[in-house]
Amino acid sequence: MVRNRAAVAQELRRLLPKMEGFLATQTLPFGLSAIDCCLPQGGLACGALHEVVPEPGSAALAFGFIVALLARLPRTHPLFLVTPAYGFREYGRPHGHGCQALGLEPSRLILVETAHRNETLWALEEALRSVAPVAVAGVIDKLDLKLSQRLHLAAMEAGLSLLLLRQAQFLESSAAATRWRVGPAPAAHDRFGLFARARWHLRLERCRNGRTGEWIVEYDHVAHRFCLAAALADPAYARRAGGEVLRSAC
Amino acid sequence: MLAAQAVKSSDQPVDPEQPFVLVIAASGGPRIAALNETAEAAGLAVGESLADARAKAGFLQVRPIDAAADDAALRRLTLWATRYTPTASPWGEDNGADGFFLDVEGAAHLFGGEERLIADLHSRLQRFDLLARLAVAATPGTAWALSHFHPASLMVLPSGREAEALTDLPVEALRLSPETATTLRRFGCKTVGALLDKPRAPFAARFPAELLGRLDQALGRIDEPLVPIVAPPVYHCLRYLLEPIFTQEAIVALARRLMQTLVHVLMRDDVGARALRLSLYRVDGAVETVDIGLTLPTRNVAHLTRLIDLKLEALAAAQDAGFGFEALGLAITRAEPLPARQTEFTSLAGDGNRTERCASLIDKLRQRLGPASVRRFRPVASHIPERAEVLTPVADEQPASSWPAPEQTRPLLLLPQAEPTEVMALVPEGPPRRFCWRGVTYEVADAQGPERIAGEWWRQRRSEPTRDYYFVEDTDGQRFWLFREGLYGRETASARWFVHGLFA
Numbered sequence: 001m002v003r004n005r006a007a008v009a010q011e012l013r014r015l016l017p018k019m020e021g022f023l024a025t026q027t028l029p030f031g032l033s034a035i036d037c038c039l040p041q042g043g044l045a046c047g048a049l050h051e052v053v054p055e056p057g058s059a060a061l062a063f064g065f066i067v068a069l070l071a072r073l074p075r076t077h078p079l080f081l082v083t084p085a086y087g088f089r090e091y092g093r094p095h096g097h098g099c100q101a102l103g104l105e106p107s108r109l110i111l112v113e114t115a116h117r118n119e120t121l122w123a124l125e126e127a128l129r130s131v132a133p134v135a136v137a138g139v140i141d142k143l144d145l146k147l148s149q150r151l152h153l154a155a156m157e158a159g160l161s162l163l164l165l166r167q168a169q170f171l172e173s174s175a176a177a178t179r180w181r182v183g184p185a186p187a188a189h190d191r192f193g194l195f196a197r198a199r200w201h202l203r204l205e206r207c208r209n210g211r212t213g214e215w216i217v218e219y220d221h222v223a224h225r226f227c228l229a230a231a232l233a234d235p236a237y238a239r240r241a242g243g244e245v246l247r248s249a250c
Numbered sequence: 251m252l253a254a255q256a257v258k259s260s261d262q263p264v265d266p267e268q269p270f271v272l273v274i275a276a277s278g279g280p281r282i283a284a285l286n287e288t289a290e291a292a293g294l295a296v297g298e299s300l301a302d303a304r305a306k307a308g309f310l311q312v313r314p315i316d317a318a319a320d321d322a323a324l325r326r327l328t329l330w331a332t333r334y335t336p337t338a339s340p341w342g343e344d345n346g347a348d349g350f351f352l353d354v355e356g357a358a359h360l361f362g363g364e365e366r367l368i369a370d371l372h373s374r375l376q377r378f379d380l381l382a383r384l385a386v387a388a389t390p391g392t393a394w395a396l397s398h399f400h401p402a403s404l405m406v407l408p409s410g411r412e413a414e415a416l417t418d419l420p421v422e423a424l425r426l427s428p429e430t431a432t433t434l435r436r437f438g439c440k441t442v443g444a445l446l447d448k449p450r451a452p453f454a455a456r457f458p459a460e461l462l463g464r465l466d467q468a469l470g471r472i473d474e475p476l477v478p479i480v481a482p483p484v485y486h487c488l489r490y491l492l493e494p495i496f497t498q499e500a501i502v503a504l505a506r507r508l509m510q511t512l513v514h515v516l517m518r519d520d521v522g523a524r525a526l527r528l529s530l531y532r533v534d535g536a537v538e539t540v541d542i543g544l545t546l547p548t549r550n551v552a553h554l555t556r557l558i559d560l561k562l563e564a565l566a567a568a569q570d571a572g573f574g575f576e577a578l579g580l581a582i583t584r585a586e587p588l589p590a591r592q593t594e595f596t597s598l599a600g601d602g603n604r605t606e607r608c609a610s611l612i613d614k615l616r617q618r619l620g621p622a623s624v625r626r627f628r629p630v631a632s633h634i635p636e637r638a639e640v641l642t643p644v645a646d647e648q649p650a651s652s653w654p655a656p657e658q659t660r661p662l663l664l665l666p667q668a669e670p671t672e673v674m675a676l677v678p679e680g681p682p683r684r685f686c687w688r689g690v691t692y693e694v695a696d697a698q699g700p701e702r703i704a705g706e707w708w709r710q711r712r713s714e715p716t717r718d719y720y721f722v723e724d725t726d727g728q729r730f731w732l733f734r735e736g737l738y739g740r741e742t743a744s745a746r747w748f749v750h751g752l753f754a
Contacts, residue, residue: 057690057728058728059663059752060661060662060663060729060752060753060754061728061754063662063663063754064662064753064754065754067662067754068754076604077604077605077608078608080611088663091663091665091752092663092664092665092666092751092752093663093664093666094662094663094664095635095639095660095661095662095663095664095751096627096629096638096639096653097629097635097638097639097656097660098660098661098662098663098664098751098753098754099627099662100653100656100660101656101659101660101662102662102754105653106626106627106629106639106653107626107627107653109626109627110612110624110625110626110644111624111625111626111627111641112615112619112623112624112625113619113623113624113625114619114623115619119618119619122618123615123618123619126611126614126615127611127615130607130608130610130611130614131604131607132604132607132608132610132611133608133611183727184726184727184728184729185727186695186696186723186727187696187723187727187729189696194698195659195696195698195721195723198729198753198754199727200754201727
């Protein structure tokens with residue numbers, strides 16, 4: 001039987017993740033076809049390690065992206081945030097009312113503070129292996145391939161997503177399923193010219209079994225919904241982000 | 251003797267074969283507070299002045315008494331004595347502060363009777379070089395009297411014979427103040443027997459209430475509660491070892507066995523452990539305790555063993571096994587109801603289990619990282635942003651679900667301290683146009699505000715200045731939270747600007 005290229009590619013795409021043990025787990029779709037079609041299973045895989053890297057000076061934005069992802073998860077059980085004591089040292093500490101403003105009920109969040117990197121790794125792995133939380137987020141500086149594989153495996157076995165906020169200068173090759181780079185984008189304003197919604201310049205830098213992409217994403221903290229920025233003020237963004245994807249989604 | 255023990259180890263060594271005294275500062279020069287046998291043989295006595303003592307004994311080793319060290323040594327020894335019974339109470343000032351009470355009721359049979367118990371205690375104390383006088387009686391008062399004034403150093407008095415035993419003892423045996431004892435002696439009442447069958451009214455009229463109180467306590471007419479050195483546990487399990495153990499693995503294995511013993515009792519009573527204490531009794535008399543708190547009541551041996559393991563690991567550096575541990579006690583200091591459940595059935599539902607898993611995860615994190623490192627936000631009714639919430643350790647209370655709905659935008663990251671910044675504004679009271687923070691100049695594309703937050707005047711005598719908060723976005727799209735401190739004209743002539751937070 002002769003099969004055309006598209007059918008073979010489709011078949012391969014179906015089989016490949018299965019070999020890596022991905023398919024059994026659930027996903028968390030963004031609800032945006034532009035982004036979801038880049039991800040291998042039409043959404044952020046739940047049992048996997050995801051890295052979020054801020055562009056220089058954008059740690060708060062990257063953390064905001066993580067908080068937005070966490071806020072979209074089911075509310076049944078708490079979320080664990082593991083940070084070293086020096087984690088946000090430069091940029092202060094998470095603010096409960098600020099999490100609330102992004103739609104994440106602060107009482108859902110359990111903050112674990114560690115003294116050094118080994119404790120952070122231990123706490124992350126312990127939290128994943130217990131299969132108690134809905135998801136685990138963390139801040140970690142150095143993470144080599146071995147350790148990231150270990151964390152990824154723990155996340156895969158537990159079926160929980162692990163979102164790690166990384167520093168750009170410490171990046172190495174890692175076993176993460178996706179790597180997002182978050183940069184600033186001018187916020188969305190309402191018709192009175194007041195701040196309405198946060199916007200991020202998202203770049204999907206690495207995506208195993210998927211495609212990379214770049215978008216300006218807007219987050220609605222009330223509906224817990226992502227949407228693409230409707231009108232792009234700066235045409236440079238449109239060029240950079242691959243015009244056809246943006247247009248098709250808008 | 252204890253005093254001697256406590257101070258011996260300090261500064262230059264003392265030769266125990268030579269006369270040795272501890273002195274206390276008193277009016278008219280230092281006086282002897284404690285002395286060793288050689289000094290006693292030389293004719294010295296407690297209360298003698300040091301000058302006289304020096305004249306009597308040619309060579310005398312003198313050290314000042316250290317009451318705090320004595321007290322600490324007594325507490326250590328009392329803690330060690332909890333290996334016999336959970337209720338051990340060190341003597342306070344009114345008892346002379348040189349010994350302890352043990353409530354051996356219900357514990358003596360474990361050692362083969364009261365005689366065997368005090369013989370064992372005596373031999374162990376001897377190994378620590380402590381000369382002890384021990385007495386067992388039905389009341390603490392009688393036991394005290396016998397231990398101090400009975401000729402035998404080991405004494406067990408059968409219950410109901412207190413009056414008979416006390417008859418020949420001097421009145422000091424009733425733990426009276428020196429003044430009362432002296433007055434009694436002047437009256438001719440030299441022994442306790444002289445007080446026993448006398449009418450009470452004349453004594454009550456002429457003496458402080460302590461006399462009859464102490465007499466009644468000794469005879470068991472009124473109760474004398476003991477204040478235990480550690481809160482007596484609800485459930486307790488103790489194991490003595492033939493050979494001391496050193497390693498963490500051995501301790502954990504033994505703790506697991508103790509827990510398995512306790513679990514049956516817990517199940518019988520339908521309770522689970524909320525707080526545990528593992529006591530490690532060292533061969534040389536020191537006691538190491540490991541306290542463990544739990545988020546939810548549990549009877550899970552594997553979980554509790556894991557927590558003990560984690561805690562010991564965390565303590566490993568600070569802990570000193572010395573010559574090893576000869577006994578291990580596991581006490582459940584707090585128990586809470588935990589109804590029995592069908593585990594197979596609930597594991598299908600999975601949800602109830604997950605709450606337990608969450609609690610056990612929090613327990614593990616707390617044991618390894620410290621109880622203050624696992625925290626949760628709690629809202630506080632305050633408008634000042636840095637006071638609007640606190641981080642509280644995750645404890646037994648349920649998460650507070652009463653977070654106020656956000657009225658104003660709040661930053662995701664709050665700087666620990668507002669950082670001063672240089673701001674250029676078009677008008678003094680207007681929003682910023684450009685600001686310089688941490689050496690970088692940001693051009694403001696959009697500023698929103700002000701949100702005016704007045705200082706909380708009821709907190710401090712000097713009221714804090716009013717703050718005008720602005721939400722500021724620079725041309726790149728970075729979002730900041732800036733405030734201007736002080737109102738122009740009314741509070742300040744030159745307002746200062748601060749960066750206080752970063753928005754997502």
